[in-house]
Amino acid sequence: MHLGPVDERTAAELVALVAGEAWRIEAKFSRYRNDGVVAAINSAAGEPVRVDEETARLLDYATELFELSGGKFDVTSGALRRVWRFDGSDRVPGADEVRRALRYVGWSRARWQRPVITLEPGMEVDFGGIGKEYAVDRAAALVAAVTPWCLINFGGDLRASGPDAAGRPWRVGIEAVDRPDAANRIVELSRGALATSGDTRRFLVKDGRRYGHILDPTTGWPVRDPPRSVTVAADTCTQAGMLATLAMLYGRDAEVFLTAQGVRHWCTR
Amino acid sequence: MQLKISTSVAPPASRELGTALATATCALLGTSAPAAAIAQDIGQWRVDAGGLYYSEQHRISDYSVNVLARTQPLEDRLLSFSLSFDTLSGASPNGAAPSAAPQAFPRPITLTRTSGGTVATGGGNFTVPAGALPLDNSFKDTRYAGSVDWQRPMGRLGLVSFGGSLSTEHDYDHVGIDAHVAHDFNSRNTTLSAGVEWSDDSVTPIGGSPIPLTALSLNAASIDGSRAKHVRDALLGVTQVFTQHTIAQLNYSVSHSDGYLTDPYKVLSVVDPVTGNLAAGPAAGIGLYLYEQRPDTRDKKSLFGLLKHDFGGNVLDASLRLMTDDWGVRSQTLDTHFRWNFNSDNFLEPHVRFYKQTAADFYHTVLFGGAPLPAYATADERLAKFDAITVGLKYGAKTTLGQFAARIDLYRQMAKPSPDALVGSLRGLDLTPDLKAIVGEISYRFGH
C-alpha cells in the first residue's frame, strides 16, 4: 500500500484497516480454511446452506458472470483441481479422469436461490477467481474514505483511488514473462485498477507442450493457446481481474475479446 | 503486445458484456459507478532529440542534430546510444596576433577529395586589416559521431557498463571504449563508482602536419599522413543521498594523453621586442609566423563536486570542478542551474556558469625576434589565461508525446594576453578580443 502524506497515526490506522479487511475476507472465503463460508458450503454434502449478505452478493456475481461468459467462468470449476496439479511436472491426467472430474463441475447444476445455496454432493465452490480483486476494491474503498492518495497492491492486483500526492501517476511494472523478477513494461496508473492473469508460475509441460493453469470448465482441459500473461486496466480491480481471466479463457482470441471490450490491456505471448 | 484482429471469431454481444460486467460489479461492491480508470502505457524507449545552433560573433557557426536513445529491454538492462551530426563553418583565429599594420597570410594549397574527384583549393593570400584579430575563414567541416553503452547489474547492488564511441570528420577520426562499475552501500544511499576509458584518435591535417616552429609559407615543408593521439582516462566517484531532498556526488578523475597534441593549423606571430612590429617572414609582404608546438604528453587531474537540492518541487543544481594539468593550466568551473517547475507541466530553468583558467606554461601571445626559440609554444586562445561566463535560460513544456524544451545560452570568454606581449605598437591593440557566442537549442524528449 502506498500512501500520500498522512501523519504516522493515520498511516498506522490505515494499515490496520487494510490488513484487517484483507484477513477478514481471507478467513471468510478462502478454500484452504475449514472454518469459513466456503468450507461450510463445500461440506454440506447436498444439503442447502443459508449464506449472509456479502456471500449472497458474491454468488449473484458468480451467476451473472457464468451467464455473461457462456459458462467459461464457473465458480464450481475448482473440482478439476482434483485431477490437475500444476506443479511444473509432466503428470497430465488422462481423458477418463478429466471426464470423471467434470461430473462435479457446472454452476447450472447448483441451485442458488438467494439466500440459500444447494450444491450436489461432491461439488465445491471456489472464490479464488474473484476473491483477491474483491479484497483490493473493498480495501481501497475503506482507505478512500480517509485519504485520496492511495495505491493498494495485493500481490500484483492493484487499485489506485487517485494519483500520488504530487499529482503524478503511480508507476507500475508489468512482469516480463520469461524473467519473473524483472518488469518488462511500465504503466502509469492515475486512477483505477490493474489486474494480471498469467501462467508464469503454474504450469505442466509434457512432450514439449505447455499446459497453462487456466482450465476451461466446459471441457475440463486447459484453455488452448492462451496468452502467457494478460494485464487489464479497468475502473475497479474486480472488473480488471474478471476481464483478465475471461481473456485467458478465450485463449487464442484473448486480444480480440479485450479490444472489443475497449479496455487498456497488455498481452504477452 | 501482439494484437490480432480476426472479426470472424469476435465474442458475442461484447459491448453488452462490458456494461453488464460493470453493473454486476457495482452490485457486488455495493457502490455506484466508480470514476473511469486512467492508465497510460510507458514505452520502453526514451529518445532525446535536439537541434543546436551555435554561433560566435564574427567567427564560427555550428549547426548540429543530436539524438540520444535509451531502451530497457528488461527492468535492469539499459542500452543507450547516441548519434550526432555537426556542420561547422566560419572563421577561426589562426593564432597570429593583431598588428598595427595590415597582415597577409598565405593559404597553403590543399587537395580535397570530393565526389567529383580531387580538387585543389587554397593558394593565394588572405588579408587582415590593421588591429584586427587574424581569422582563417577556410574553416569548414562536417562531423559524424556515435556511441553505444550497455549496462547490466552486477550482483544485487552493483552494475557494470561497457561502451564504445566513434567519430569522424574531415581531418580527424576517433575510436574509444569505456567501462564503468558501480556499487551501492548503506541501503543504496551511497554509491561508489569507477570507470576507465581508452581512445585512439588519428589526425590527418589538410596539407600535412607542418614542422613545428618553422615559418608559415606557401611551400612550407610538411609531413604527410596521419598522426596518432591516445587518451586514457580513469575516474573514481562517490554519490551520496543526504536527505529526501538532497543528493551529491564527488568525482576524482585523471587523464593522460600522448601523441600528436599540437594544432597543425595554428601559428604564433614573431614581433620585434621593442617596436612590437611584425618581423619579416620568408617571402615578400608576409610576416614571420611560426607553427606552434605542444608537448607530446599531457596529464590532467580533476576534482568534481555536484549538489542537487529540491526546494519544494524546484531543483537547484550546483557543481564545482577544479582541474590542474602538467601544461600549467589550472581551472575552476562553477556551474549552476535552477529548475523552476512553476506548474506540473512546465518549467523555466535559468543557468549561470563561471569559468576561470590560467595560461599554459608555453602560451605566448607573441614570440620575440632575437630570443631563443622555446621548446614549446602556442598562441591558441584556448590555452590562454581567461575568464568565461555563461548566462542562459531554458523553457520546457510537457506534451502528449513527451516533453519539449528550448534554451538559449550566452557565452563570453574574456582572455588576457601574456603580460610581456604589450610592447611598442602592440600596446594600443586588443590582442585577445573577447569571444562572444550564442547557443540555441530546441529539443524533444519522447518516452520516459
Add this chain to the structure above:
Amino acid sequence: MRKLRLSVLVAVLVASAGCASVGVKPWQRGVLARDDMQIVSEPLDSSIDEHIYFSKEASSGGQGFGGGGCGCN
C-alpha cells in the same frame, strides 16, 4: 598542494563511504526519483555543453569522461 588535495579527497571518500547513518529509507525516495533530481537529468544538454566547452576551453570532463574525440582541442 597536490598531496594535500589528494589526502583530503581520500578522507572525504572514506568518510562518505562510512556514513552509515546518513541517507533515507527506501519509501522516502519519492522526490529523489523525479527526473529532474537525477544526477544527470538532461543527458542531451550535458553532452552538447560538454562538447562546446571542450572545444573552447582547456578543461574537460569531471562528471563523466571528457568525451573529446574531435579535432577541436
